[in-house]
Amino acid sequence: MAITLAESKVGMTDRIDQAVVDEFRRSSLLLDRMTFDNCVAPGTGGSNLVYGYTQLLTPSTAQFRAINTEYTANEAKRTKKTAELKIFGGAFNVDRVIQNTSGSVDEIAFQLKEKIKAASNAFHYMAVRGNSASAPDQFDGLDVMLTGSSTECKDYVTLDITDPTSEQACRLFMDAVDDFISGLDGMPTMLCGNRLIINRIRSCARRLGYFTNSEDSFGKAVENYNGIPLLDMGEYYNGSSTEYVVPVYDADSNTGLTDLYAVTLGLDGFHGVSPTGDKLIRSYLPDMNQPGALKTGEVEMTAAVVLKNSRKAGVLRGIKVK
16 A cells, blocks of 8 residues: 555544644655555564565566567566665653743744654655665665666766856756656656755756746745756754765765765655554654653654665766865
8 A cells, every 4th residue: 555644644633643744744845745655564573664575677678570580588677675664753851841831932842843854854864875784773775775776877077067157067967967867767756965966956957948946735836957846855963963965975086076866756666665554653742731840742753765666766976066
């Protein structure tokens, strides 16, 4: 069964639960538009939450043949993979005196909204940079999935858009983006990167006439390149420092490089997986009628991401933005 966050609201009777889901959707275009396969149940004793799937590596081909000749046989290639769902979110404490005297700014509502924002950022981070091999509490993200794939495109020389006012640089960059997109299986659902690369694409698209606007589910403006939504994946705060979800890095003596990801959302492409049931996100608000000076609230999500078709996502690496 497939479900989106919007669909998960249908069976909810609690308005607070509905508001929490909507806040997740507002905070992330990716979460709002992503489909989740909610079919994962715990193994024996509830020890793990593993999703098994088959990834298409190479599609089958069709041929022409002459009379009295045979087709050259070829088969689609696939591989079996698994993804383990991970639990993420957080808790917050509110002193009952602070809540009772918070006035026009509801302290619980404020802390809940900020926790949802943090959870959304954590999902973005893991969807791109998650690596279960180096961090067992994470699920694998696009960087791991696409490394070494046919849709991982590298170019550390020609893609210099540090000066987006240069028409030649814009044309070279947009040509490279178009070539990158054409190597995927169909038009991607969105292009994802950090603020710097999204700003460069916006600038180049405006100059070349490929920039448009649309709206998300809440009427918020969504910027598009040639009809493809542009998603700034934002920044991730790990408790001590803040960094771009899609990093800026140095490679091969070049500095100030970043990557651009393209994804096609859907159960046959890039999608989320979640436990059985329709409650993808759970929230636990403080009960102000219970004893105790500190009241605890929590927000939690259990999920992972998978790529069913290796050509339904790609990454254009080494774009010089600084």
